């Protein structure tokens with residue numbers, strides 16, 4: 470088979486993607502105008518110049534500020550449809566999409582507006598873009614456990630639209646165990662479970678997410694390599710890790726892409742995948758992340774094929790669906 474090129478990118482599944490992190494400056498200004506929201510940036514160029522981050526928190530501050538332009542069902546549909554078009558152009562055939570309802574309900578936007586808008590785009594995704602989709606609702610770990618429980622409760626009318634729950638936002642100081650109760654409740658409702666762990670937080674947070682929350686996949690998991698016993702466990706239990714290489718560079722979890730532990734993680738037998746996290750902020754969509762690691766880490770074609778195969782293996786797809794997507 471010919472090598473993937475820009476025209477025929479490698480078919481992949483994207484498993485770590487925050488839909489609010491796909492808000493490009495141009496769409497942010499368009500929605501600001503449509504909704505009468507004033508952004509504290511002169512133009513898209515001035516906004517792009519603000520995309521220099523010291524760490525996760527400095528990114529989150531801008532991420533939460535900018536999503537203040539999202540208000541209507543139409544806004545959320547437009548956001549998701551724009552992402553799906555870009556993802557499809559970069560080879561994504563299946564996308565499992567995170568959203569942060571608390572970041573919207575806190576601004577007075579009802580959770581139904583968010584889920585209805587995203588749902589409209591997702592419902593048309595296969596026909597419009599050839600991308601199958603899943604929706605994963607994330608709890609903000611720097612908010613309270615009670616707020617997470619209230620969010621799950623508020624989402625129950627829309628349960629049919631949700632595949633799973635996740636945990637994101639500022640990691641350090643907010644260990645997974647804080648959310649034991651809401652994860653147990655989500656599991657009882659039949660929802661799948663993932664959580665961000667080991668992005669900035671210690672490897673112990675990865676272990677805790679597995680043991681206390683019962684997650685099936687770890688988002689990031691970058692720092693797993695600091696704990697050999699944990700690596701053995703992740704390999705043995707085939708726990709997928711959803712790595713986001715360009716994100717790790719922009720948020721300074723790794724100094725430069727050439728230092729990324731991805732090749733060592735593959736060599737250790739970990740089920741790692743490549744994803745884009747917040748592509749509008751971190752300099753690239755899924756295909757851009759594959760291209761960047763291929764070049765900076767000099768990955769061989771068979772390693773790229775392994776990463777792509779891992780992405781479908783780690784997806785929340787039924788077996789027959791998985792065969793059709795590949």
Ligand code: ES4
Pocket residue numbers: 487490525532637638639665668716746747
């Ligand atoms: C996120 Cl990169 C990252 N980490 C944690 N939470 C997030 N929310 C959006 N992007």
Ligand code: ZN
Pocket residue numbers: 485487637665688746
């Ligand atoms: Zn993330």
